[in-house]
Amino acid sequence: PEHPLVRRLVEGTEREAEVGAFVDRVLAQDRFLRAADETEKEGVFTGRHAVNPVNGRPVPVWVANYVLLEYGTGIVMAVPAHDTRDFAFARKYGLDIIPVVMPPGETLTADTMADAYVEPGVLANSGPFDGDRSAEAMDGIADMMEAGGYGRRRVNYRLRDWCISRQRYWGTPIPLIHCEKCGVVPVPYDDLPVLLPRIENFRPKGHPPLAEAVDWVLVKCPKCGGEARREVETLDTFVDSSWYFLRYASKPADRPFEKETVDRWLPVDTYIGGITHAIMHLMYARFFTKALRDAGMLSFSEPFTRLFTQGMVTLGGKVMSKSRGNTVGIEDIAGRYGADTGRMFTLFATPPDKEMEWSEEGVEGVYRFLGRVWRLFDGRWRLVDFVYDPASLSGALRALYRKRHSTVKKFTEDIERIHFNTAIAAAMELVNDIYALETGGSIPDGAHPVVAACLRDLVDVLAPIAPFICEELNARFGGKESVHDRPWPTWDEAALEVETVTLAVQINGKIRDQVEVPVDLSEEAVREAVLASERVRVYTDGKNLKKFIVVPGRLVSIVVQ
Known part of the structure; x- marks a missing residue:
């Protein structure tokens, strides 16, 4: 709707009034909401047609609310069969839906499609490229268009302008001064940083909270010496978080950070955040890092070497949210089951990169497991002797010795891979094997040091996940050292041989x-x-x-x- 060609296309035609009214109405809406998947797709026909240069067929030109000027050129070729928004638009207005990518071994038709097919597949209705795989055909199609003179390869960036000012108190003051004579003047370097003043009332009054601090706002213009006012809006907090990882590694008093120190410690090994961070904060942090590199302040180009996006927690099929009121109180879980249970369930219920449905039954299951761990320390096993000869072990004790080492190995490797759920599952298997020793009747003396070593390693590996119960159980071994200060256990590869x-x-x-x-x-x-x-x-x-x-x-x- 924003494109300047829209009004020119309909000027002096019978469509001018209808198209103009639609454009005016859409431009009054929030442009991000317009493009959202859940927003109803609306449009109006211009009465014009474009010619598809590949096959010479006329293509109707529509104005649609979900097409934004900054996306590509602001004029897009809709592909209803393979884009969910285009599909909804075409269904609504009765436009042609022509599948050009088929799932392997299947044939799609407009009549039978319930939604757009957006996965890779095999080309159809594509002339000389019929039967080619979609991903492999892209270069050939581009070559054909460039050779025909009606298309060329181009990289389009989806970055938009970033409004960095906020009408709130908490944020970095923007170091600008407004003077009626000189205009906008930067705060002199020697007067930086500009510190926030203390104010009492943060309630909205139609202007930013900093405007209330009159003594702070009114200043002299650094250029002409006349009366002037400070900028009362603050910077978006993303401006700070886009480089704070650099400040964590180095914080000298006279500059943002020391290049040598930051180059030694960074880039960050793993960035963990929700998918919303990956499209906002991650992008901003990468922009800042590249700008600082170009300024000679950094030697690396990327701030993070690995991205890990965790899944969302749902309740009743909906994402937990304070606004929805479907959250589970931490105090309630800790009060009924203990904080360790809540922590362990969250890590055990599902792989951390997948969506997790909160389950009271699952919480109770983890609570019972921790109870089983606790009862292993009730005196049935002697926890003072850890010395034994592995070569003398056989049968169930030999298998338990092997299980202890395999558990430490799996726990160590899975934590590094951020696979906490499978690490905890390995600990559960070890606990089951220890209890299995008791099912055969009397327990031989030789079992006690084997089990004691298993329990010590079990407490060590579970400590990061269930720190409170593990600190309590660690005291049962008689030492004064905290479990969190003890070196991480190791495993013997030879012990893993079957x-x-x-x-x-x-x-x-x-x-x-x-x-x-x-x-x-x-x-x-x-x-x-x-x-x-x-x-x-x-x-x-x-x-x-x-x-x-x-x-x-x-x-x-x-x-x-």
């Missing part, structure tokens, strides 16, 4: 048995062990053995006739 493996035995496509064999057993020896199994012989005795296939470490497949 001596035996369980093979599933499949006969004519169905699992009939499981056979445990040494890891290094030859294929011929595996064959002998499997065929000696009584359960296997039920299906093989007297039969013609046609195939015997061994998938090392996993499966034996037998075909009999």
